[in-house]
Every structure is written in structure tokens, then in C-alpha cells.
Amino acid sequence: MPATHDGGVRPAAVTARGWGWRHAGRTKPAVNGLDLDIRPGERVLLLGPSGAGKSTLLHALAGVLGDSTSGSGTAGDGGPPDSDDADESGSLLIDGEPPRARRGRAGLMQQDPETQVVLSRLGDDVAFGAENLSVPRDQIWARVHEALDDVGLAHLPLDHPTSALSGGQKQRLALAGILAMRPGLILLDEPTANLDPAGVLEVREAVGRCLDKTGATLVVVEHRVAVWKDLVDRIVVLQPGSATQQAVLIDGPPDQVLKQARGMLTAAGVWVPGHVPATRRRTLAGPAAAADRASAANGEQALAPGQLLLAAEGLAVSRERPRRRGFKSVPPVPVLRDVTAQVRAGEALTVTGPNGAGKSTFALTLAGLLPPVDGKVSAAVELSRGAGIDPYKWKAEQLIARIGTVFQEPEHQFVTGRVLDELQFGPKHLGHGEERVDELLERLRLTDLVDANPYTLSGGEKRRLSVATVLAAHPQVLVLDEPTFGQDANTWAELASFLSELLDAGTAVVSVTHDEEFTHVLGGTELRLGSRELSAPGQAAPGKAAP
Amino acid sequence: MRAALTLSGNQAVLTRANPLAKFAAVFLITLVLALSIDWMSASVALICELLLFPLAGLTFTLLWQRGWPLILAAAVGGWSTSILAPDSGKVLLDVGLWSMSEGSLELGLGFLLRGLAIALPAVLLMSCTDPTDLADALAQKARLPHRFVLGTLAAMRLVGLMAEEWQTIGMARRARGVGSRGNPWQRLRATLGQSFGLLVQAIRRATRLAVTMEARGFGGASRTWARESTYSALDIWVLLGGVMIAGGAVAAALWAGTWNMVWLQGS
Numbered sequence: 001m002p003a004t005h006d007g008g009v010r011p012a013a014v015t016a017r018g019w020g021w022r023h024a025g026r027t028k029p030a031v032n033g034l035d036l037d038i039r040p041g042e043r044v045l046l047l048g049p050s051g052a053g054k055s056t057l058l059h060a061l062a063g064v065l066g067d068s069t070s071g072s073g074t075a076g077d078g079g080p081p082d083s084d085d086a087d088e089s090g091s092l093l094i095d096g097e098p099p100r101a102r103r104g105r106a107g108l109m110q111q112d113p114e115t116q117v118v119l120s121r122l123g124d125d126v127a128f129g130a131e132n133l134s135v136p137r138d139q140i141w142a143r144v145h146e147a148l149d150d151v152g153l154a155h156l157p158l159d160h161p162t163s164a165l166s167g168g169q170k171q172r173l174a175l176a177g178i179l180a181m182r183p184g185l186i187l188l189d190e191p192t193a194n195l196d197p198a199g200v201l202e203v204r205e206a207v208g209r210c211l212d213k214t215g216a217t218l219v220v221v222e223h224r225v226a227v228w229k230d231l232v233d234r235i236v237v238l239q240p241g242s243a244t245q246q247a248v249l250i251d252g253p254p255d256q257v258l259k260q261a262r263g264m265l266t267a268a269g270v271w272v273p274g275h276v277p278a279t280r281r282r283t284l285a286g287p288a289a290a291a292d293r294a295s296a297a298n299g300e301q302a303l304a305p306g307q308l309l310l311a312a313e314g315l316a317v318s319r320e321r322p323r324r325r326g327f328k329s330v331p332p333v334p335v336l337r338d339v340t341a342q343v344r345a346g347e348a349l350t351v352t353g354p355n356g357a358g359k360s361t362f363a364l365t366l367a368g369l370l371p372p373v374d375g376k377v378s379a380a381v382e383l384s385r386g387a388g389i390d391p392y393k394w395k396a397e398q399l400i401a402r403i404g405t406v407f408q409e410p411e412h413q414f415v416t417g418r419v420l421d422e423l424q425f426g427p428k429h430l431g432h433g434e435e436r437v438d439e440l441l442e443r444l445r446l447t448d449l450v451d452a453n454p455y456t457l458s459g460g461e462k463r464r465l466s467v468a469t470v471l472a473a474h475p476q477v478l479v480l481d482e483p484t485f486g487q488d489a490n491t492w493a494e495l496a497s498f499l500s501e502l503l504d505a506g507t508a509v510v511s512v513t514h515d516e517e518f519t520h521v522l523g524g525t526e527l528r529l530g531s532r533e534l535s536a537p538g539q540a541a542p543g544k545a546a547p
Numbered sequence: 548m549r550a551a552l553t554l555s556g557n558q559a560v561l562t563r564a565n566p567l568a569k570f571a572a573v574f575l576i577t578l579v580l581a582l583s584i585d586w587m588s589a590s591v592a593l594i595c596e597l598l599l600f601p602l603a604g605l606t607f608t609l610l611w612q613r614g615w616p617l618i619l620a621a622a623v624g625g626w627s628t629s630i631l632a633p634d635s636g637k638v639l640l641d642v643g644l645w646s647m648s649e650g651s652l653e654l655g656l657g658f659l660l661r662g663l664a665i666a667l668p669a670v671l672l673m674s675c676t677d678p679t680d681l682a683d684a685l686a687q688k689a690r691l692p693h694r695f696v697l698g699t700l701a702a703m704r705l706v707g708l709m710a711e712e713w714q715t716i717g718m719a720r721r722a723r724g725v726g727s728r729g730n731p732w733q734r735l736r737a738t739l740g741q742s743f744g745l746l747v748q749a750i751r752r753a754t755r756l757a758v759t760m761e762a763r764g765f766g767g768a769s770r771t772w773a774r775e776s777t778y779s780a781l782d783i784w785v786l787l788g789g790v791m792i793a794g795g796a797v798a799a800a801l802w803a804g805t806w807n808m809v810w811l812q813g814s
Binding site: 064 | 711712759
């Protein structure tokens with residue numbers, strides 16, 4: 001038996017020989033012809049364009065891919081595939097055995113923090129995996145305490161409600177749950193894509209500490225290379241599955257791979273350290289030029305840049321509705337109060353601040369989707385055009401032609417089953433503007449996808465579609481909630497360029513974001529919202545505008 | 548909504564009892580009250596319950612906040628029974644179709660008290676039982692299949708999330724021009740569309756949660772339990788309490804001659 005590190009963990013080895021996997025109902029394989037050896041204790045960063053099968057490989061290693069008709073044994077030429085069943089070819093082994101036979105040998109963390117938590121109390125959640133592996137009771141609690149200590153959550157009581165944790169804490173909790181199983185292989189599938197910068201650091205530090213301590217093997221998928229570069233000792237770049245080509249494109253030490261394949265990686269949308277994707281700069285032409293462009297683009301009455309469109313005064317916000325306590329109606333406690341802000345034509349307003357400061361809630365209130373708890377949101381005549389002063393009271397059709405809101409999760413906004421219908425939805429309801437649809441399709445590279453189901457698109461495509469659908473109704477104010485979260489560098493650059501164009505054409509853009517580069521491209525005003533921790537309960541921090 | 552369902556800070560005696568014992572006691576009381584519509588058995592049970600509920604860490608304010616829909620329903624049920632039931636005895640009130648007599652008032656009062664006496668233990672049980680402890684007891688003591696019990700428990704956690712998701716989807720759809728205001732037909736259509744959106748998200752979340760659970764080794768034939776579900780002397784008292792309330796209610800009704808079996812109503 002090989003030497004074990006502290007904590008009784010024996011690092012696992014991974015071997016793939018001509019391994020391939022085709023998902024049920026698909027004609028093309030997700031992974032094909034994969035040859036890969038990962039030595040025990042190695043730390044591998046897996047890169048590649050979307051559709052290269054990175055997640056499929058991690059799921060396979062975690063033993064959660066489901067059943068397959070593993071028959072042919074040869075890659076790609078096993079006769080006409082029966083597309084109803086999943087199909088596996090070649091071999092993928094952990095310590096020389098199929099992953100499914102080695103329950104608990106590998107631990108997997110996925111992207112969405114909410115679904116990484118299983119139970120409602122902190123300690124129980126960490127214990128869950130160990131229980132399933134039939135670890136004796138007294139050992140379980142020793143493991144739970146150790147794992148919580150390793151991920152930096154030991155200061156919380158064991159019965160702490162898991163719903164009260166932040167995104168970064170939830171991911172660290174998931175890591176603790178994995179560690180309590182003492183796996184030899186830790187698999188991370190974009191573990192920080194949904195987190196703010198502070199959360200990303202928290203998780204990265206915790207993973208690093210645990211690996212140093214246990215010596216476990218690591219495979220991480222993530223397109224922000226800078227986060228993991230110093231923690232891994234090897235980068236493997238995959239390419240989309242095909243019958244003729246090898247799955248592994250490049251393989252080597254991080255610095256060497258990043259040097260060798262820099263051009264190819266940036267072209268594939270990977271965030272390579274030190275590279276900021278090129279974006280269109282905002283033109284700082286005079287107001288007249290912008291107004292000209294605006295009128296040319298809209299064919300409508302142009303707004304003077306800098307024209308006040310929307311204002312928040314002494315605004316207090318909350319997602320909760322007034323609560324019913326027996327017969328009484330109790331107003332909710334605002335997460336944020338006393339915010340004053342102005343939205344002007346052709347200008348960007350960026351809302352920043354720590355997690356839990358109420359940034360999204362503020363943006364949704366400003367966008368007429370939530371009623372203010374206190375204070376008011378008022379639309380200028382140029383924006384309201386007869387619809388009344390309070391955007392929350394507008395009808396849905398009135399709202400979308402004036403203020404467009406792009407949600408963080410694109411799927412929340414899909415209302416049809418086809419990309420083209422999705423884009424035509426707004427104009428059809430309004431009775432005008434359908435001619436703009438083609439332009440948006442072209443501009444956001446969706447032309448080839450018009451007949452696709454929105455839910456089946458890739459992350460970047462979904463994001464582009466959600467922006468396009470909202471813009472199809474031609475709003476003068478665009479509100480975006482974390483538009484760049486989890487996006488690859490290509491989508492990021494396209495989005496930033498497109499928004500800078502819109503700004504120059506006179507649209508007002510309000511974005512809630514943690515992304516400094518993005519803020520930099522758009523320019524304009526930053527509204528920094530305070531953190532909740534710094535203020536007494538029930539007395540939320542006021543917002544401060546900084547130029 | 549979520550905060551109201553947690554037990555955080557509840558240190559009351561009954562939170563320490565085994566959920567199965569509490570279940571058995573509540574079941575006994577409910578069974579007896581379901582047998583007869585009479586004001587005597589219901590009021591005895593109700594008085595005992597009201598005396599006991601501080602043991603579950605409840606106050607009258609909390610009880611009203613959590614149980615007001617049930618309390619209102621019981622009141623409405625009692626009222627409508629007393630005006631709609633066939634008259635017997637002296638007529639006390641007569642407004643056209645509606646009339647209230649001594650007999651119907653007694654029946655209505657029985658209905659009201661019985662409704663409250665059945666609702667209260669349910670609120671009481673919910674207030675002092677953690678779902679995780681209940682799952683532990685069901686799997687370890689009642690020997691229900693652990694995959695089913697833990698699967699349900701994990702899914703219940705998603706229900707709270709879905710409530711938040713519902714609100715977000717509603718806003719996201721308004722931002723696409725789908726109004727949830729307007730005439731009833733438009734509202735119904737909007738609600739159906741929103742439900743579909745929620746269903747899609749629920750399935751996605753459930754799939755990811757299932758992967759998480761499977762990746763943590765869930766689904767094997769056997770497992771150990773970090774929390775042992777145990778019986779203690781307290782559980783004997785809980786059961787005894789249930790037996791005494793149920794027995795006391797029947798005895799009092801028989802003594803007062805009001806015992807009135809449900810299935811003998813027709814005759």
C-alpha cells in the first residue's frame with residue numbers, strides 16, 4: 001500500500017485509454033478518444049472550449065454519468081450508434097477500477113452552490129457523505145470537525161442553518177462534505193463561477209490548504225486560469241469530441257502550456273492570465289454626434305445624452321413583500337435604505353458592493369420590478385411618455401419598451417421554445433419593432449441558432465440571447481444583473497463592446513457587477529453600496545455614489 | 548417564510564422527545580376526535596392541549612401566526628354548520644334560509660372545537676420537530692427505506708428555494724412583457740407560464756442535487772447514521788400524555804352523554 005498522507009488519504013491515479021462518451025439522445029460524442037494518465041497527487045487544470053466534454057469527464061470520474069451500452073470497445077467506429085442510449089467506449093479507470101465500483105474514492109463539487117448543500121444543518125451536511133460510506137458514528141463526528149476546520153468553517157455551530165451561508169461558504173461546506181469522505185481524487189467543476197471575487201478567493205484558499213494537507217489528486221475545470229494557475233502543476237487542454245481527432249490537444253506544466261497555446265486558448269475564450277480581451281472603446285464624441293447616431297438607429301425622437309431618465313430618491317429596498325401576521329400587515333425590513341441615484345441617457349451606472357449589500361434588489365426596484373419599501377423611483381417624462389411616474393405601476397408592455405432588465409440567470413427569462421420566437425416575443429406584444437430582430441440576431445451571432453430551443457444553448461449563447469430578447473423591445477434604459485458572471489472571455493468581450501455601442505447610441509445602462517474590467521470598459525458613474533455587516537440590524541447602510 | 552419553519556432557538560422540552568412518540572400521541576388524539584362530533588370531548592382535548600403547548604415552546608402570538616389559517620377555517624366551519632344544519636330544539640335566529648337552533652348551534656360549536664382540537668396538535672408537532680430528526684426517526688426506528696426518507700428530506704429543502712425562485716421568475720417574466728396583472732384569464736395564463744418556468748428550474752435543481760448526493764456515495768444498500776435516533780423516558784411521558792388526553796376526552800363525553808359517533812349520524 002502506498003504511503004498515506006495525514007488524515008488517512010491515499011491519492012488516486014486516473015487512467016484513460018481511448019475513452020469516449022456519447023450522451024443519450026445525441027449523435028455526436030461529448031468526449032472521444034481520450035488518452036490520459038494522472039499520477040497520484042497530481043493537480044490538473046482542465047481547459048478547453050465549451051463542448052469539449054470537460055464536465056462529462058468529471059462526471060464520469062465521479063461515477064455519476066448514468067448507465068451506458070458500453071459494448072463496442074473501440075472509439076467511433078462501433079457501427080451505427082443507437083442514439084437513444086448513452087454509449088461508452090474505451091476505458092476510464094481510477095486506481096485500475098471503473099469509477100462506479102469505487103464509491104467515495106472521488107468527490108465532486110459543481111457550480112451551483114444551492115445544489116451542493118444536501119441537508120439543512122451544517123454538521124449533518126458534512127456528515128452525509130461519510131454516513132453513505134458506512135463510516136462508524138464516532139469516526140464521522142471526528143471527520144466532520146476536522147473537515148470544517150480545514151475549510152475554515154469551524155467557528156460556526158454544527159446546527160447552523162445551511163440556508164444562512166453565503167455562496168462562498170456553501171462551496172466550502174461542499175468541500176468539507178467531500179473531505180469527510182476522505183477521497184483520493186477531488187473533482188471541481190467550475191467551483192467558483194457563481195461567486196463574487198471574495199468568494200472565489202475563499203474557495204481557492206480552502207482547496208489549496210486541503211490538498212497540501214491530504215495530498216489528494218485534483219482535477220479542476222475552470223476557464224479563469226489565473227485563479228488556479230499557481231495551485232496546479234499541469235494543464236490539460238481538451239478539444240470537442242470527433243471521430244478522427246485526439247481529445248487531448250495540449251498537455252504540460254502551466255507556464256509552458258500557457259506560453260505554447262496562448263493564442264489558441266484566448267481564441268477559445270479561456271481567461272488567460274494577463275490578457276484582457278479587446279473591446280470596443282466608447283467614443284467620446286460630442287452630444288450632437290451621439291444624438292445623430294441615436295436618431296439614425298431608432299428612427300425615433302432622439303434623447304440628448306445626459307438627459308435624466310430615471311431617479312431613485314431615499315430608496316429603501318427589500319425582496320420580501322409585506323408580511324401577513326394574523327390580520328396585520330408588517331412591512332419588510334429593508335436590506336438597504338437611503339439610496340439616491342440617477343440614470344441618464346447614454347451614461348453607464350455601475351452598482352458595486354459586497355455580497356448581501358442589496359445590489360440586485362436595488363436594481364430590480366429601480367427597474368420597476370419590485371415595489372420600494374420606502375422612498376421612490378420616478379421616471380422622467382422623456383422616459384415615461386405618458387405611462388405615469390412610477391415604473392412599478394406600469395403595465396408589462398409599457399415597462400419593456402422603456403426599461404429592459406437582463407437577469408443573472410438567462411433561463412429565468414425564457415418564455416418560448418425557440419430562439420426566433422423568443423426574440424419576436426417582445427415586438428409582437430408591442431406591435432412594432434420586428435425589423436430589429438434580424439439586426440440583433442446578426443449582431444449577437446444567433447443567426448445559426450434561430451430554430452434551437454433556448455434551454456439547449458451553451459452558457460455564452462444563453463447570455464447573448466437574453467440580452468437580445470430584452471433589447472428587441474427597444475428600451476431606453478437597460479438594467480443588467482451580473483451580466484459577466486461565469487462567462488468566457490469571448491462572450492465577455494462581445495457583451496462589453498455591444499453595451500458600449502448602445503451607450504454611444506444613447507441608451508442608459510445600469511449594471512450590477514463585481515467585474516472591474518467590465519466597469520472600466522463602460523465608464524460612467526459607480527454606485528457603491530455598503531455592506532450589511534457594517535450596520536446595526538434594521539439599520540441598513542446608505543448607498544454612496546462615487547464618480 | 549423559511550424563518551417561520553425553523554426551530555432555531557427553541558429549547559422547549561418537547562423538542563427533545565422522539566418525533567415518532569410525538570406522532571403517536573398526536574395520532575391518538577386526532578383519532579378519538581375524528582370519531583365523534585360533540586363539544587365535550589373536543590373541549591376537554593382542547594383545554595389539555597392549550598395547557599400543554601408551552602412545553603413545545605409556543606406562545607399565543609406564535610400560535611396565531613402559524614395557525615391562523617387553520618383557526619379561521621375551524622371558525623368558518625363551525626359557523627356554517629350552525630346555520631345550515633337541520634334545526635332541532637328551540638330556534639334562536641331565523642333569517643330566511645338561514646336559521647340557528649339550539650341543536651344546530653350545539654353541532655356547530657362541536658365542529659368548531661373539534662376543528663381547533665385537531666389543528667392544534669398538528670401545529671404543536673410542527674413547532675417542536677426538526678424535519679431532519681423526523682427523517683432519522685423514520686429511517687432508524689420505523690425502518691422506512693433510507694433512500695426514500697433522505698431523498699424526501701433533501702427535496703423538502705428545495706421547496707424553500709422554489710418559493711424564492713417563483714418570485715424571481717415572476718419578475719423575470721414581467722421584464723419580458725408577460726403581465727401578471729389584468730383580467731382573470733390573463734392572470735391564469737401568466738400563472739401557467741410561470742409554473743412551467745418553475746417546473747423547468749425545479750427539475751434542473753433536482754437533477755443537480757441528485758448528482759451531488761450520488762457523488763457523496765448516496766444510494767448504497769447500507770449506511771451508518773451520524774445522529775442516532777433514540778427513545779428516552781420523556782417519550783413514555785409523551786405517549787402517556789396522548790393516551791390520557793384521548794381517554795379523558797372520551798370519558799368526559801360519555802359521562803356528559805354527548806358522545807356521538809360519526810357513523811351513527813345518519814340514523
